[in-house]
Amino acid sequence: MIKNEFTKDGKRLILFSGGADSMALLHCMQSINQVDLVLHFNHHLRAEESDKDEQFCREYCELNKLPLEVVHLDLESARQANEGDEQLARRLRLAYLEKNYASWNIYLAHHQDDVQESFFMRAMRGANSSGLCALRPERQVGELKLIRPLLDYSREQLRQYLKENNLSWREDSSNHDADYCDRNFIRHELMPKLSILGKGLSHTLDHLAEENDYLQESAKHELSKGFTVENYTRCHKALKPRVVRLFFEESGIPYVPTQASLKRLAKECLNLPESYKDIPMGEGQELRMWNDGEISLPPQKLELLWKWQEHDSIEFAGYRFFIGASNSDESFALEQMPSELLLRMPQQGDKIQPFGKNKKVLLSKLFSDAKLSQQERCSFPVLCAGEEIIYLPGIRRAEFARLAEGHAQMRIGYERI
Template identity: 30%
Template sequence: MASTEPGRQDPGQASPPHASGDPERVRRELLRMGADERLWEPGDTVLVAVSGGPDSMALLHAVHMLSPQLGVRVAAAHADHGFRPEASAREAGTVRRYCAGLGIPCETAELDVPAHLAEHGGNKQAEARRLRYRFLLEAAGRAGASRIALAHHADDQAETVLMRLLRGSSPAGLAGIPLRRMEGNTELIRPLLRIHKPDLLAYCERHAVPYEEDGSNSSTDYTRNAIRLEALPYLEAFNGRLAESLCRTAESAAAESDYLDARTREVFASGVLSEEGRLTMSGAAFAALHVALQRRLIKLILDYLALETASAGFDEVERIRLGALSGTPSSWRVDLSRGLRFRREYGRLVWTRREDEEPQPYAIEVPEPEGVWTVAEAGVEIRFSAHRHTRDGTALFAASDADARTAFFDWDKLELPLLLRPRRDGDRMRPLGLNGTKKVQDMFVDGKLPPSQRPSFPLLCDGGGRILWIPGLRRSSHALADEGTRLLLRAEARQAGGPDRPAGE
């Protein structure tokens, strides 16, 4: 990332990318959109999320300059994700200095996403986004801001719509980036969604707004960058105003999606009943709905019940819809993603969480740990095998190679019989590498074990009641192999009758 002074042109560049931009359009569109969409009200405090790039810096300056006319107070927040220490320091410095010069209060945070990923795992971009939004919401609370302004612009919208078209999206997906959405008591707004990048760059040049360029934006290794740098320019040969066309598509789709969502909520309120944690509906009433409302209603019901945030895909929704409409057999059931279940019972449609359907308790005694033991309630198999330790240490081959799905124990330190059972209230384990004990429930959460799997997920215990291992997550510090080990017990967990992957994933 390089610091960019307004008006500086790279050597060899025929003309700056913002040559055709209209800096005045930024001010005009902010005023028009703010009024038309009521993005802010007099007396509001608006927190501007500022990365240090040209888009957010232009937004910060424009809202600040218009704040007396709008009757709003402006604050800023900047998050350092920790991916590029040197560049991040420059960005943070640019933001802080500029805010100080304008007299705008600014809160910054070092999120250290790499350290978070090393400890908790997860998708890099998703975790960075989650931590950034958590910080922004907390910063908004401290600033007394009811709205957070984000700097997504019209070209971002065009890229998003094209990406969704290419991978196959529902009409709701073609609505692209929403103009506004609520996050708790705070509204996220995007005032630049009708303003294009060249206008923002021209605005920065006109008003001497400093900004930082992110070098990674020029790498086509990222799909969005490839769409922006390769796909859109190629397609613009067929439509010179492609970005504007894609943005119009998003606006039309958003309006129609809003209407259908409102109708779906009306159907949900009038036709879906909540009965002891279950959602039920008349099959005849469901069949009378238009197919578009059927699909949206199914998604709304699944999202209402689910404990996990990922949305249901088209294939799963369609399987439920067709199953709900079918007349045979009279009763039909299907287990769904996110721990949910759908049943059709004699003209009645029922959606439940599987964990709410009273999982059967189990206790599987393993007197001699050898062979495969199946925990049908959890869909998990545990394979036990013994390996005699020899002086050259050949039986310790895996003790140093153990992964999350495999654990090794000193046989002579175990108290038999072993026991496979689900978690009980108050269960604690002494994890390897941790001083003291930790709640099993907390380890389920840390390991991102889906909530739907937790009630029946197996724990391996010894005859004395000690929890030895949570398959796929953590093992205890008990019965570790050492130089005095004579016989090793190897335990490996896999999904029962399913793909060859670890339990718990």
Template identity: 25%
Template sequence: MSEWIEGVLSRVSRHSCGGNRWLGFSGGLDSTVLLHLLSRQGLELRAIHVNHGLSANAGAWQEHCAAMADSLGVPFVARRVQVDRDGRGLEQAARDARYRVFGEVLQPGDELLLAQHGDDQVETFFLRLLRGAGALGLAAMADARPLGGASVLRPLLGVGRAQLEEYAREHRLRWIEDESNADQSLDRNYLRAAVLPLLSERWPLRERVTRAVQNLREAAELLGDLGSADLELCDQRRERFGESISLASVRLLPQRRRKNLLRSWIAACGGSMPEAPHLEQALQQALQSGEDTQMAVAVGGLVARRFRDRLFLTPPLPASPAGRQYRWNGRDRLELAGGWTLTVDSGWPQGDYQVCYRSGGERARPTHRRHSQALKKLLQEAGLEPWLRDLVPLVYRDGTLLAVGDLFLCEEGLEGSLKWRYGGACG
């Protein structure tokens, strides 16, 4: 067995997995080699393929990946996504779409194996350098990091593409060549085709970048330690949807520590390194004086929001579920739109229930009130964040409203209680 293969297997074995092991399987050379290598070693895996729909060949690629996984006896899951650029580069928009899928599929304790290799690391380093990244950004891709309650592992970062090609030829593997890789209008492709080969003629690029990345990661870890301490000082709190910190405490920090705090927080929640303008915009809007504003600033695949003088970091909101209805037996876990669930906490009676969402104009009478009131006002009084008020499930039986999520009951004498929870990353 070659030395690099032993290294890959050793990196995987050192990271214990308390749940399912997933492998991000695009069908390209790197993920094909990693899937083949690990499955041949008897490692229990599940392959997940994200179909971005950006190529006319996307459907054929998905079929190829399904067939490859089946030939290796690996369970296969595919998800199709809509890539919304929304002012971002195509690569970043596609990455954000992938990670939304990962956040929906992975459960606490699961591990996601990604197949980026050493040459990808070099490209990432130079891309971030040219974008003016700081120490954490220049530390490029970590070999392991948390992703919500799950974790990400990149066991191929010490391996070059040439070694993967040699393995693939030896085992007669077939892989997908994405035609967009030839498009030098994309920054990564231009670096790969026109810049890095010239630098590699003079310097051992992968080795030098690896050394720089290790040094920068040490510096980034020190900044991360400071960020973690500042998060604790700022009353970091797990919320129903994401997390929050006290803006009053953030205001006491100098600007450089505010930015470092936000970077560290985004990383801890499984986000990607945000662009500096987005980071500054989020802090500026969050710290402006006056009443709470309906801010929603995209940062690193997450969203910064503000409510009641706290800064929230949340996953992106799902599409509005307005008009959707569910039938529920009052016993089993009910899967709702966007990664939310409704379950019985204790004593809830079984029956035939209808679950839907606000459409406007609803009224409710909580059991501790004598009169009904507008549901909109009751949700405000309950302190539910504004961005969640259209997502709260309304539980009816025979046309009578019984419960508003797990916020309050509307039926006297009704026993039991419910749990309304988000199950995705940074939830």
């Protein structure tokens, strides 16, 4: 059943719920020796039934000598405002996969019926053509490579395959409750009635997929010109959500902009900020708009402890710091240096007491004197001893730990990488 185009080089991860669809997928992949690891997510949404699903998966994999990983998800502690079970579970699954299996081929058991049901679900939510035909045979989501080799087969065909191979599966009781979620209503109430009107839906989806491919290529072309207020404002309305989504995806972030977030961005594009402004886009994501019109991601608020007695060099924010002599080093009194130094990004109101001065000055003043752009200032590495800023590489060192004659010294150098 699995076409040759879906047999990939590299490691292969099969998502296995224990249901009929994933059982068909796993068995098919087994039959062509394309299984490196099986992964089961226990969402704990159906109490004892969820645990029985897990046990079923464990027993099947043990019997067939397949390596299995089980991941328990705590949905309630991670739920965001107005986030439903299905949306939340998908977000947590993707986050786990991105953290642990970004370099793998990840196989999912979506089939022909899922494609049609998803079309109506997304249509009622106001999706564009990208959303209406989102279930593609292969798709890159952030750093994840998702593969769906069963899209040519219906739910009924997969169940027939299981019966022919004497395979059992778990039935999710919530799948039969039309009131449980939108998908079940569409599956049990809407689709049977629509089927009597004809079989043209699959052709409509093919046409949408072709048009979506064209729009995606157009969005890539627009983004290649640079993500700026001017370029974004000039984009055709149909391309704007795709440009935003592509920008996040190229940064390794799986994010789908909402109409509300796009309206917020459009409003902010009307007036450039004096320096920069962070624009909340939902799902914990932000865009940063600069006074020159450039749009970027805000610098990560990173901190890194440097145990310099154990590691004589460390990399941070495009710099390498090291202990030892160099053309760019600064000398500090060794006895005053703590065993751990802190590297972090600048924060609003940060001050340093420059070497030879008796009072502190704002970092913003030193950055301005050094003619750093706003973008460079926000990602400039700051070296601290506790809460005291002691070094801005290439700009200024602090009065902290002034070296006295005859005292042991610690020399800190840096280089751009």
